[in-house]
Amino acid sequence: MIYTSETAVLEDLAEQLVEVIWQSELGQNYLECAEILENDSQAQKLKLEFLEAKENFQQISEYGKFTPGFKEAQRTARQKKRQLDMWPTVAEFKAAETALQEELDVIAQQIAATISPTIKVDYGNPFFHQESHHHCQGGK
Numbered sequence: 001m002i003y004t005s006e007t008a009v010l011e012d013l014a015e016q017l018v019e020v021i022w023q024s025e026l027g028q029n030y031l032e033c034a035e036i037l038e039n040d041s042q043a044q045k046l047k048l049e050f051l052e053a054k055e056n057f058q059q060i061s062e063y064g065k066f067t068p069g070f071k072e073a074q075r076t077a078r079q080k081k082r083q084l085d086m087w088p089t090v091a092e093f094k095a096a097e098t099a100l101q102e103e104l105d106v107i108a109q110q111i112a113a114t115i116s117p118t119i120k121v122d123y124g125n126p127f128f129h130q131e132s133h134h135h136c137q138g139g140k
Contacts, residue, residue, distance in 0.1 A: 050080040
């Protein structure tokens with residue numbers, strides 16, 4: 001790609017759009033949830049436990065599903081993942097992340113459709129669409 005003055009203008013506009021997104025309610029909620037999650041020692045402990053269980057399972061699974069301890073390691077990894085995902089600050093962060101991603105998907109689609117209706121935009125997960133937007137309830 002050749003860098004031109006038009007490219008510089010587009011980059012400036014993109015930076016302005018990013019700033020508007022971060023200042024929006026969805027952007028602020030995402031940042032708040034991320035900070036709360038980062039400072040939640042129990043969530044960090046659960047994440048570490050999950051990562052250790054996942055690594056253990058991956059090591060065992062390299063030898064096949066008939067390896068001694070395979071099912072136990074798989075079960076433990078799944079249980080740790082569920083514990084992590086169900087922890088309130090993790091769930092709130094994931095909800096905020098999904099809400100922000102959905103908004104970014106809409107923006108990308110609107111930009112593409114404005115330029116040309118034939119432009120394809122790869123976005124979102126068609127199997128997961130969340131209607132309501134959640135807000136962090138700090139201090140949980």
